[in-house]
Amino acid sequence: MGAAPSSGRPSVFDAVGGEQAFLALARAHHRRCLADPELEHPFSKLDQHPQHVERLAAYWAEVMGGPPRYSRSGADQSHVLWLHSGNGEIDDLGRRFLACFLAALDDAGVPADPELRACLRAYMEWAVADVLAYSPTDAVVPDAAPMPRWGWEGLVR
Ligand code: HEM
Numbered sequence: 001m002g003a004a005p006s007s008g009r010p011s012v013f014d015a016v017g018g019e020q021a022f023l024a025l026a027r028a029h030h031r032r033c034l035a036d037p038e039l040e041h042p043f044s045k046l047d048q049h050p051q052h053v054e055r056l057a058a059y060w061a062e063v064m065g066g067p068p069r070y071s072r073s074g075a076d077q078s079h080v081l082w083l084h085s086g087n088g089e090i091d092d093l094g095r096r097f098l099a100c101f102l103a104a105l106d107d108a109g110v111p112a113d114p115e116l117r118a119c120l121r122a123y124m125e126w127a128v129a130d131v132l133a134y135s136p137t138d139a140v141v142p143d144a145a146p147m148p149r150w151g152w153e154g155l156v157r
Pocket residue numbers: 039042043045047048049052055056059060075079080083084090093094097124127128129131132
């Protein structure tokens with residue numbers, strides 16, 4: 001189980017369906033990105049991490065209140081921001097990334113509960129903006145940026 005808020009309500013992680021659901025979501029999202037004529041390029045780099053999908057799943061799960069598997073692998077938010085930084089104007093890729101994520105929620109069978117879907121959409125809109133803030137070629141990524149935590153009310157920290 002993920003960390004539940006004090007109200008006893010399940011975490012967003014649990015509402016999505018736990019680790020297997022995040023893995024299915026990351027797989028579906030990656031499939032969508034590879035099928036997109038623009039996103040396909042960055043995701044076809046040969047030096048991409050061989051466990052990209054698993055790492056993406058672990059990252060999203062941790063942000064939503066699941067186990068801290070991504071942090072335990074030695075990576076952190078600074079690493080994620082750094083991976084995406086300095087690419088110049090990529091706002092269009094950000095919009096496409098969000099669209100792939102929303103379509104992947106259906107592909108992966110994430111519950112259609114409107115509150116859950118709104119929460120996940122708000123997260124991804126925020127996350128895309130967070131990543132795009134570092135796209136200028138002279139952007140400086142802060143050291144040791146804390147992992148974001150996303151709850152039912154939005155950004156927790
Ligand atoms: C603007 C659209 C985006 C593009 C084009 C993009 C592209 C990429 C690429 C090409 C990689 C593989 C990097 C590598 O292994 O060398 C990657 C990794 C990753 N991305 Fe994105 N990304 C985007 C947005 C996001 C957003 C919004 C998030 C967070 C919600 C995110 C989270 C991650 C994570 C967690 C990894 C894996 C990091 C690791 O292996 O440690 N990305 N992304």
